[in-house]
Amino acid sequence: MEGFVKQKVGRTVEQVAQGYLNELANKNLILVARSKDDGSIKSFRIHDFLREMLLSKSRDQSFLMIVNEQTNECINKVRRLSIHGSWANFNPQRCVEYSYLPFDFVVGFKPPIGMGVLTSLYKLCFIEATPGIITELGKMKELRRLCILKLRREDGKDFCSSIGKLKNLQVLNISATAENEILDLDHLSSPPASLQRLYMSGRLENVPHWIKSLNNLVNVNFRWSQLRDDPLEYLQDLPNLVHLDLLMGYVGEELCFKARKFQRLKLLDLDKVEPLKQVIIEEGAMPNLEKIIIQRCTFLESVPSGIERLTNIQVLEFFDMPQEFVHKLLPDTLDGDYHKVAHIPQVYYTYWRDGAWEAHPLETKDEIGISSRPRTSIRCYDQRNSL
Template structure:
């Protein structure tokens, strides 16, 4: 991301070192550099640094001849060259062939994109320096120097507001300096500083006092291909500083249709690639890292979030409502509510596809895109949901058993619903969801968290279901019977969902299932896979099933199984998979990837490869 001080730092290094070289050149790049113009600029700067006159013939030769002449000129010289703000891999490809192979020169490249830096670091002689944000102390020191140039000290009455403003900058030098410059020319009162803090979003607009900061930070956004722009705009749905889980974000991108098919990859894999690229471009910040090195949760920088929020509104991508008086047009497709907006449920939004609610006063909950049902007027709120007839994704948390029937009535009006996630008020509360007379036929993803007396009978009629997740259900009867004939089911997760001892997959059932996860089934002793069952299974996960006596019977017949992951499983079973002499090794030798995970005191999973 721009504004981190890369150019300023390298400029100081360049000015301090250039006299030690035979020639030097500072090359500011742009997103529209032509190769011939760029090479000529390089040549001019080198000649200028030695006070030589560039030969006229250099202006008339072909591109290839110009590259040869530049290479020849630098061949035996010690040269220093800086390429500032590199945006394109193609530009670097054309540049590097114009430079001699001898290691007499020193090349410094600045770029806002991590993927460009990796691309340029083709051998061990190249080092990458990731410029970090300013520490809190350094940011404060810089801020005070700008605002209070005579004393470099902040009056006691303004310390709290200076802290809040610096928190918005998150160590970004550009933000610290820009906001400091504004405050240096305004009244040194808490009210003036509060007004600036509360209006930073508008000040970052094209007509605002921080428009120059907008210009710098928008360059990275404008450089994105359209598919990455949509993925980045999706962050506008979430409140500032909201930390979203990677897996949840990827599922949302896929369910919203933002991810296009790529031959040879699943949609989730394509989405993972998109997120990785946004992280490499320094547009998305990693908040937590998972055990495998991938992002566990992520978010946007505060200032970038304000810019993305504005662009999302311009593109009609999402409308964010922060209060009950905010006007909303009926054409909105995604609606995010961040404060008391209960009256919004009384309106109709015929084109709305997704509803997200955060920090509600009557519906207080911090979770992503979910409505908290346990409030003082939950019945009216749940009933009013029936007006959101075009919703494609709905999540309900903290549902009480008594409100289940009313929720079923509202969901019955959502004919376009594709994703439904319902959680009870606690893991011991039952979900009463049996009275769905008209379940949404387009439903693809279903997640229930809460006790169930039985699997709702209407689930068996949902032929478009591709993913089912049951957690805390603690069913006394096997859920398999109700799910085994779903014709398009690809993924099934049973997490503390069944209290029985036996789980039997009957012959020829679950023909399309590719991913099966069995976790925290505390009484489970036997899993039996009969002939022809789970014939398409690719990935099997067992987690913390401590009473399981042996591996699923029939696992050796799963010819398409490619991954088998065991999390915190009985040591006897894990040892039976050892390559040399493992008791059960012969049952799994056809599986390419076998991994065992043990939970460490640090909270991370330690992985052991048993493949």
Template sequence: MCFARDEDLVGIEDNAEKLKLWLLRDLEENNKKKKATVWGMGGVGKTTLVNHVYKIVKLDFDAAAWVTVSMNYQIDDLLKKIAREFGIPFDASNMEMTNLVLAIRSYLDGKRYILVLDDMWEMNVWISIMDVFPSNCISRFIFTTRKYEVASFATEKCVIKLEPLGDNNSWKLFCMLVFRNNGDYMCPLELKDLSIKFLQKCKGLPIAIQWIARLLSYKPPTTSVWKNVHDELVLQSTKNVIPGIDVILKVSLEDLTYELKNCFLHCTIFPEDYLLKRKRLIRHWITAGFIKEVENKTLEEVAEGCLNELVNRSLLEVVKKNEFGRVKHCRMHDIVYLVALDKAKEECFGNVYKGQETFSLDSTRRLSIQSTGTKTSHESFSNSVTKYQSSATHIRAVYAFTSHVDIDMLRPVIASSHLLSTLDLEGCQIKKLPNEVFDLFNLRFLGLRYTGIEILPEAVGRLQNLEVLDALFTPLSSFPKGVGKLKRLWFLYACTLHKGPNLLWYGGIKVPRTITNLTGLHNLETIEASLETLSDVASLTVLRAFLVCNVKREHASNLCKAVKNMRHLVHLTIATSDNENQILPLEALDLPGTLSKLVLQGCLEKERMPQIISSWLQLKSLTKLSLISSKLDEVSFSSLMELRDLCYLELVQAYDGKKLYFSESSFPRLQRLGIFSATQLNQVQIEEGALENLEELRFNNCPNLECIPHGIEYLTAIEELYLENVAEELVEKLIKQESGVNEFNEELAKISHIKLIFVMSTEKKYRKRIVPLRVKELTG
């Protein structure tokens, strides 16, 4: 799902209203199932239309999910996506499909839900999964597709065929994008003829108009410059996807700088419709050498600028932003993907292996393994590598996107590819790396996240050029001494994941004394604290992120000295040992002014809270604070309200008081507030003028919270309220009107201005949305 900009929504108003009415009509009727379809050629705006409507109507349902299907779907993967998007907990590695089907059916049973299946290519997709969904529900399904056969599954008269934009809407969209810096969006007279010629090339397709318009928006608005771009369009040949569209995209690609073009083509090594994570992309780009140094900027900042540039040019679509408004996940449009994939093959940038029995490495420089196929396919692949041994030496990177990679299958590639700089095996079910890996002198990126790797041998020290070693969420318990020889290392990641009844927490990794050699490290997580280790990490003065766990009182001095030396820290996490009474040694902690995210797990010394918070007041960049097991009370919590720059505050098993009070003008910038496992909490008071920018409020596992927060009606910016595992009395007050009792409800009146309100109970497997419309009806 993409974040459609306002300017992308030209010409869809009538269809949007029609689709919205279909979805919301008859919502009160029992057992009412509807299927709506939007179909048309690629790039015509199907996803943009449905996304626009979905964001509006999903607030009227108890459960909502958006899943992109794509051409090469697998039923089990599709069901996992559906479960994940609905927020259904399941064990992806162990759960059988039968149990997953039961989990989905049980979760949706009795609910009012909506599901979007975007980009369906075959009728069999729906036929294969339709029986998964319970029939005793009010349900809405929306399909987007390029094929009429798929569109015909819709409920009678619930079909929209999207056509290309007409001349007027094409012109409006073009001008809004190209001349967005002009207050009136007017096209200069001298550019009008050329603008019309550009639009003729676009054939009314919004995606083509976006590409060419954003390309032109980066150019000086002169006739000569625009004519050069038009001449380039005329010279290009067409051979792919939609006539004319590939030409426009290729011209857009040619306009990219060398670095940007490499970053963009790199995205083709991921499978179609893959969720691209900002941090992973940035690390790949840096270690591949695509990112060049810029004065006064880190390589990460330059790389993030490249990502934003690709988004601004409509070459990547934003799927999700983080709490700071930065891109978190993005995706490549399927048409963009197909054209870019051809370009990547044409330039020998990369090639994709999907288990085919005939496969040639040729002179490709990057190999993306997206399926391993049959045993015959394995043999064919190995034979191909052996046959094209000289070609394999050109390979710079190997990426695996399937868990069933046979490590023996990769041996010939690794053994032949002495220039290999990236080996990313994230998610592969391997327990041991072949010895050939440690002969890869040029290796810069070694990705082992979510693998079964238990031990790294001393031979890892031979990887002298390694810059990223990512072993997060593996059984690895310690790094060998050889890690200290990796003096070019920037990112060192490893941790184990532990699950408790109400809490997830990370376990640390033991690091050797040779860690002192890694003076160029930017990120180090998550390490096991000891006196020696905390003394050693004091030499890592350029760290941006530092995560340490199992901190004890006797570590206080060494920890404070280490952090004092880290004057570039942006993210700091400190967790105590499992001992609940272990107090975090914070009184002497000198935090750098660059810090923006602070996570503390452990008991805070209440008497010293005013002094501790006072030392944090100079942290103007600190916008996110998470406190876990802190044992705060009414008095110590009041000290936190001095932190006026916080945008995100999370308290997890951190508050032991009965009353939570927010004074006037407290937390003026806070946007999200989460209170988890506050078992004594029974009253929340919000003074007028407090939390004036709060958008989301969550209470989870607060069993004594019997009333809606007093003063919640003052929160004019709030849009979402979540109440999970709160007191039964509160739940009954909120859902009383669902039973048909038509009377004034004081609790509902307080929250009538909130768009999205959810009440949930884990024990009773209960999840219900309180509809604001009904609230307003009851309160008159």
């Protein structure tokens, strides 16, 4: 929280800050733009008059200073340091004087030698994994958010050693050098207990054993993991898990959400999970689930068995599913599955057309000729949301 918020008994500084933001939103001083999976504020807008006042105060109090390659003077009062220019010429040793700052990187780059001196760094995003940065990560004990790219299998042991030292880490995003590169994450014996969001892109030989201990996890994302072991066994008892995303995350024919598991899950996204044929939802599983997205699961034979038990579900959306699959959901299809999803307020099937996603209500007649009902609704997604 960059020193603005003081910790209170029983609450982290982030929780205190969220309380302040909620208070401002309730008084209409800020406008909530996006929310996180857990309902907390992710981004917001401010009124023009408030923006002008904040900019004026920032200039008057030397709140922000932009440093480029021509800047040589030492700025003693600055709270946030933003460096513009070539990363190839960036020397972290120049910033030793500012090592106390809540330093913030938000762009991708190959990190230079000596990054470890930035011990008060809060966010380090989209950096490429190099032997130097992997070992120096452990010195950046204030890190809250880390996104690292091009991690190799042989980096696993040193990387896990460094991650184990980051006790304040809340968001960890790991990407391998390629889809088939194996992420070796089994050496992490003491994961950061504060971890809330975990994104892993790359092959996994098994689900990391330490995931079970992360009671604060809200969001888990497996991409291209191609797990042969059922990942649900490791995730089903996490008490705060709200969002689960599997993109090519599992290689198996069945996923079973067992009775009374995934108690807080609200969003489930299954994307290109093959050769998945069946999804089973047992009695009492996912009682708070609000949205299911199923994408490109071409082997899936029908909607999840037991979906009719989900009383809180609001949205069921299918992306690029076979026409035969969608046809079985229509109300006039003999022995179809319409009765399983009839209680869901919004059911869409979505296809990529002419550079945009088009989402049609299940019972709407469209050019594909899948269904029939007079009302029509189309939602368009820009190309940035394509898969």
